[in-house]
Amino acid sequence: MSDNKQIAKEIIDAVGGENNIQSVAHCATRLRVMVNDKEQIDQGTVENIDKVKGAFFNSGQYQIILGTGTVNRIYEEVEKMGLKSTTKSEQSKEAKKSGNVLQRAVRTLGDVFVPIIPVLVATGLFMGLRGLVMQEKILALFGMTPADVSENFILFTQILTDTAFIFLPALVAWSTFRVFGGTPIIGLVLGLMLVSPSLPNAWGVATGADPLYFFGFIPVVGYQGAVLPAFIAGIVGALLEKRIRKRVPEALDLIVTPFLTLLIMIAAALFIIGPIFHTVEEYILQGTLVVLELPFGIAGIVLGFFNQIIVITGVHHIFNLLEIQLLEKFGNNPYNAIVTSAVAAQGGAALAVGLKTKSKKLKALALPSSFSAFLGITEPAIFGVNLRYGKPFVMGLIGGGVGGFAAAIIGLAGTGMAITVIPGTLLYLNGQVIPYILVNLLAIAVAFTLTWLFGFSDKKIKETVQD
Incomplete structure (x- = not known):
């Protein structure tokens, strides 16, 4: 396995060399490179570098997925090479100059709402936990009924769940x-x-x-x-x-x-x-409700299928506003229940690729990427595996549509936003855990089965992956 210094050098060479790089920054999982000429980037070479889980050009930046922890070490080696480093926020300001009006507007919307999301996630978790402890079956374990819960405890939970929205x-x-x-x-x-x-x-x-x-x-x-x-x-x-x-x-x-x-x-x-x-x-809000209340699970099919396509375009942050409105108005979020299927399904498709392939490099990429998707982060699975081979991504979209349909039909709705699949379980502790798990398993199973049967074979990897 290559050391981090060698990987950093290979990345710099593959994106066109030092003269093609304006600046380098990083976020939690990705190395973000601002380049002078994106035509000089050798995409195939970048994707075949050790520890690289995928790469794509978005929001004026070439983003190389390395994973949590790894990206910090590679970035340190890049800095030692004398390249201009900058912060993610400073680079984002520069990147905002690129893209069309809609892309710039949506990036700005994301810059506003993304810093707020963690407290809304925490609030959603508090709602889920309150729903759990207030269930009659849970209280019965302690010899209590809802009438036995003190008013002061109710007040304490209201402080946790209401303050962020007030x-x-x-x-x-x-x-x-x-x-x-x-x-x-x-x-x-x-x-x-x-x-x-x-x-x-x-x-x-x-x-x-x-x-x-x-x-x-x-x-x-x-x-x-x-x-x-x-x-x-x-x-x-x-x-x-x-x-x-x-x-x-x-x-x-x-x-x-x-x-x-x-x-x-x-x-x-x-x-x-x-x-x-x-x-x-x-x-x-009323327009959103009209879509979500479409009969026969149509909303679930449409949103579940197209969600990850929207993620690729980078305009998915616009839905933050809608989710916040749903939570503020009704205290629940049916949109989260639908899109968690889309996320889980991409993980299921990547898992099928990882288990079916005989390529050691692809297996080492696909299996961790699928687990990352099950934790709610789909970029490694999408850009590193599913989109690269095309059909697994489509099978993941179908799985997302099927899971979304099931979520819409049974009226599944989370108590928060921004976390999905395994972490998202905490948003469904108010008596919805079992149907939530079944919806996710359905999405994963459909995507996995379709990918295994029709979406991938090792013949395809000869074109893009070398062991």
């Missing part, structure tokens, strides 16, 4: 200010103003309470759980802050800039942005 506008405004070049703390305060206890609670108004009326006709409410009003206010606020800062003398900047930004933006957010985009948000 203050979601503050998180969104903070992250949006950060992405659009404003001062994040100003965005945070603006978001907190949108959920001020002085305003009528959004959920209270939704159940019959009266909003405040300014000027006799503008309804003003708190925006607990709202996403779009905070997102738009964050964009406008960050741009406004930068304009104000350019015109204010430096000696007064500390006082005047945040004062004017917050004064103007809270008025705009409460009287204009909030009412308009809260309505838009409601229409988006």
